[in-house]
Amino acid sequence: MTSETTLPRNGDGGPPRVALIVDHPLRDLAGLVLVAQELCRRGAVCHLVPLNLQEGEIWSLQPDIVLLNYFRRNNEGFARRLRATGIGYCLLDTEGGVWDDVRTYTDLLWSDPTLLRDSTAACIWGSHLADVLIREGRFRTEGVSVTGCPRFDFYAPQWRAVLNHQFSVMELTGRPQVLINTLYGTVNSRLFSKEANADRLERVLGWPKSRVDNLVTKESAAIEAVLAMAGKLSRDFPQVDFVLRPHPFESPDLYRKRLVDFGNVYVDGEGPVQGRILTATAVIQRSCTTAVESVMAGVPTLSPQFVPAPSLNPMVEAVSDPCDSYADLAARLTSILDGRYAQPPARRAEISRVVHEWFHVPDGNAYLRVAEALSSRWGRRSAVDRGLCKRYLYGFDSRRRGLGERVARQIRYAGGLSPSWSFSKLKVVPPKQSDVKEFGSEDASTLLQRIQTAEKAAGGNPQAIRVETALERGDYRHGFIGQAVTMSRG
Numbered sequence: 001m002t003s004e005t006t007l008p009r010n011g012d013g014g015p016p017r018v019a020l021i022v023d024h025p026l027r028d029l030a031g032l033v034l035v036a037q038e039l040c041r042r043g044a045v046c047h048l049v050p051l052n053l054q055e056g057e058i059w060s061l062q063p064d065i066v067l068l069n070y071f072r073r074n075n076e077g078f079a080r081r082l083r084a085t086g087i088g089y090c091l092l093d094t095e096g097g098v099w100d101d102v103r104t105y106t107d108l109l110w111s112d113p114t115l116l117r118d119s120t121a122a123c124i125w126g127s128h129l130a131d132v133l134i135r136e137g138r139f140r141t142e143g144v145s146v147t148g149c150p151r152f153d154f155y156a157p158q159w160r161a162v163l164n165h166q167f168s169v170m171e172l173t174g175r176p177q178v179l180i181n182t183l184y185g186t187v188n189s190r191l192f193s194k195e196a197n198a199d200r201l202e203r204v205l206g207w208p209k210s211r212v213d214n215l216v217t218k219e220s221a222a223i224e225a226v227l228a229m230a231g232k233l234s235r236d237f238p239q240v241d242f243v244l245r246p247h248p249f250e251s252p253d254l255y256r257k258r259l260v261d262f263g264n265v266y267v268d269g270e271g272p273v274q275g276r277i278l279t280a281t282a283v284i285q286r287s288c289t290t291a292v293e294s295v296m297a298g299v300p301t302l303s304p305q306f307v308p309a310p311s312l313n314p315m316v317e318a319v320s321d322p323c324d325s326y327a328d329l330a331a332r333l334t335s336i337l338d339g340r341y342a343q344p345p346a347r348r349a350e351i352s353r354v355v356h357e358w359f360h361v362p363d364g365n366a367y368l369r370v371a372e373a374l375s376s377r378w379g380r381r382s383a384v385d386r387g388l389c390k391r392y393l394y395g396f397d398s399r400r401r402g403l404g405e406r407v408a409r410q411i412r413y414a415g416g417l418s419p420s421w422s423f424s425k426l427k428v429v430p431p432k433q434s435d436v437k438e439f440g441s442e443d444a445s446t447l448l449q450r451i452q453t454a455e456k457a458a459g460g461n462p463q464a465i466r467v468e469t470a471l472e473r474g475d476y477r478h479g480f481i482g483q484a485v486t487m488s489r490g
Helices: 025-041 051-061 073-085 102-106 113-117 127-135 150-155 157-163 169-173 194-203 209-236 253-258 273-278 290-297 314-319 326-337 345-359 366-376 386-393 403-415 441-457
Strands: 017-022 045-050 065-068 088-092 121-124 144-146 177-181 241-245 265-267 282-284 301-304 321-323 465-469 485-489
Touching: 017 025, 017 051, 025 045, 025 150, 025 157, 025 273, 025 366, 025 441, 025 465, 025 485, 045 051, 051 073, 051 386, 065 073, 073 088, 073 113, 073 386, 088 366, 102 127, 121 127, 121 366, 127 144, 127 345, 144 366, 150 157, 150 273, 150 290, 150 366, 157 273, 157 441, 177 209, 177 273, 194 209, 209 241, 209 253, 209 265, 209 326, 241 273, 273 290, 282 290, 282 326, 290 301, 290 314, 290 345, 301 314, 301 326, 314 345, 321 326, 441 465, 441 485
Parallel strands: 017 045, 017 065, 065 088, 088 121, 121 144, 177 241, 177 282, 241 265, 282 301, 301 321
Antiparallel strands: 045 485, 465 485
């Protein structure tokens, strides 16, 4: 399961350091721990960095390279600052195959074509998207690698035990469990209001108001349809436990409030989705990527066509069993529960095509391909401009600030105070972390232990890897107090 290629040393004579941006821990942390372990084996030190704290973290950690979770307009300025400091940047997209059309994806990419082509590496989920990006000249051909996505590695047999451990409803009751997945984060966000999300789509991404209004209307209608469907399923299948799992960025409160009277419907977004899918009898979703994840896991997935799709994803619909009405959905679910369900040969062929074109090879080795893409293209790296990193850390960039903050920034910088020093509280106040984004060294350590247990079960001999906070390890410069987790060879 491993490769022993060693990365070159950095300009300081120590091991190369890689920062991996963690967007949503429930979804992304396990796959990134898998990648980080492999990079550590190759000689690197890896920092797992929360997305919403990435600027302060990166300017203090000053790694050699950053593995970004996407190349979109909202982090284009950050990428320019990375390039200015000499810190390399690579792509491992968190949503690299979840698009109704390739154009939807490319329209979100950085507007500066040189910034894209200056990237050290781009790890693309599947060959179809990679071919388009190369054909359009978005990236240098030699910079693109088709890798798959490491978070899907856990559907491969050798890794299933890693995330198939959560305390699920099925384990509690011994009854069949059917998973209902939703993805309506614009209207039902757990982080921002509907109005704030709509404003961001218009202001940051440049969507016309009519398109935003259409999305909001469709998401609202879809939520109502899903709630009605869940209620009917509860009544018609009392022998089944239904787990409604909101998208990681959705709030569960609306669903809990509306479904409180249905005793066999559970609203639960805890734990990684892989564990839920692996313990499910069936998955019900509408144009959600978990349909592809379900077929990777060998779990039947049903698509209720009577639920509106705010964004119709052809590839997801192609691998799902379409149900034109509630009666049709109930009949398909009955056949699954009775053991009579069988996919038509044409759909099996379509599943194979979609997975190959958009998700590459579901062999559990995407993490190896990502690590190889980084290590093989590392090459000769320019020295990191630590002085410029320090100026960015203290806020000396083009972002607007009030006079009071500009003065405070100058005093902190000149006086050698922490960039997080609060003059009103006379102490360092670390940046606040959102609950949904929070993870720590214990989370990464637990995942690593499970990964290494799976390796041993497959006959491997994993190396010792240390997991500790970057603060405990002394990785931060200039008095910054952050929340990154560091992995290194023990």
